[in-house]
Amino acid sequence: MSEPLSREELIAWLRREGEHRYHDHHRYHALMHDGKLTKLQLQQWVLNRYYYQTRIPIKDAIILSKSEDPAFRRMWIRRIHDHDGAAEGEGGLALWLRLAEGVGLDREEVASCRSVLPGVRFACDGYVDLVRERSLVEAVASSLTEFFAPDLMSRRILAWERHYPWVSQDMLEYFRSRVPRARRDAEDAIDFVARHATTYELQSRCVAALIRKTEILWHLLDCVYAAYIDPGWGVTGPRA
Numbered sequence: 001m002s003e004p005l006s007r008e009e010l011i012a013w014l015r016r017e018g019e020h021r022y023h024d025h026h027r028y029h030a031l032m033h034d035g036k037l038t039k040l041q042l043q044q045w046v047l048n049r050y051y052y053q054t055r056i057p058i059k060d061a062i063i064l065s066k067s068e069d070p071a072f073r074r075m076w077i078r079r080i081h082d083h084d085g086a087a088e089g090e091g092g093l094a095l096w097l098r099l100a101e102g103v104g105l106d107r108e109e110v111a112s113c114r115s116v117l118p119g120v121r122f123a124c125d126g127y128v129d130l131v132r133e134r135s136l137v138e139a140v141a142s143s144l145t146e147f148f149a150p151d152l153m154s155r156r157i158l159a160w161e162r163h164y165p166w167v168s169q170d171m172l173e174y175f176r177s178r179v180p181r182a183r184r185d186a187e188d189a190i191d192f193v194a195r196h197a198t199t200y201e202l203q204s205r206c207v208a209a210l211i212r213k214t215e216i217l218w219h220l221l222d223c224v225y226a227a228y229i230d231p232g233w234g235v236t237g238p239r240a
Helices: 007-021 027-033 039-065 070-084 092-102 107-112 118-133 136-147 149-163 169-196 200-228
Strands: none
Touching: 007 136, 007 169, 007 200, 027 039, 027 149, 027 200, 039 070, 039 092, 039 107, 039 118, 039 136, 039 200, 070 092, 070 169, 092 107, 092 169, 118 136, 118 200, 136 149, 136 169, 136 200, 149 169
16 A cells, blocks of 8 residues: 655645646637637626536535534635625626627526526536535645635636726626635645545545546536537547
């Protein structure tokens, strides 16, 4: 049986796998950041991605329910507050609906999720299933795509300001708000995983959970790409 990796080795492994597989490499994001998406293609990304946003506080509530530690729950519950807000019209979900309005979508239509692609719905529901089925530390590890979110959000803001000036800058507040919060959340999560994944087997399962999360994010973009950019391309799965 292999000896457990050191904290530094485990973090390096997680970073390596996550960075290689993160969805910033997907062609949909490449086209977005190069200013090559049509208005419809940008709108449909916003509309379909909103369903993923709605799953985030649900998966975080499941993670909370797995912990017996009040300190962990106090730390993790901030994520739910970040997305749901303290009152109606606040939080990340509300900011995403403002973004939807900013790209010309009907707020109520987006919030209803009735136009979400079936494949997108399947992928996002799979994230909820992932955290429900795995141990607490594996579920936390699956969130570590947030390692890479701040850089992606920063690039996205610059790209939208440059290439899609018809979207008001104040509608991009979701992206701006996630930069510091994703850094904080990633630091909290990696510290928890490093302290609680105490065997090589468990460390391997944590890496596998992170890889599965990257596949879910990749599949979401595959579905939107196949539907709105290249219907003949099909859904091929994550980057090799």
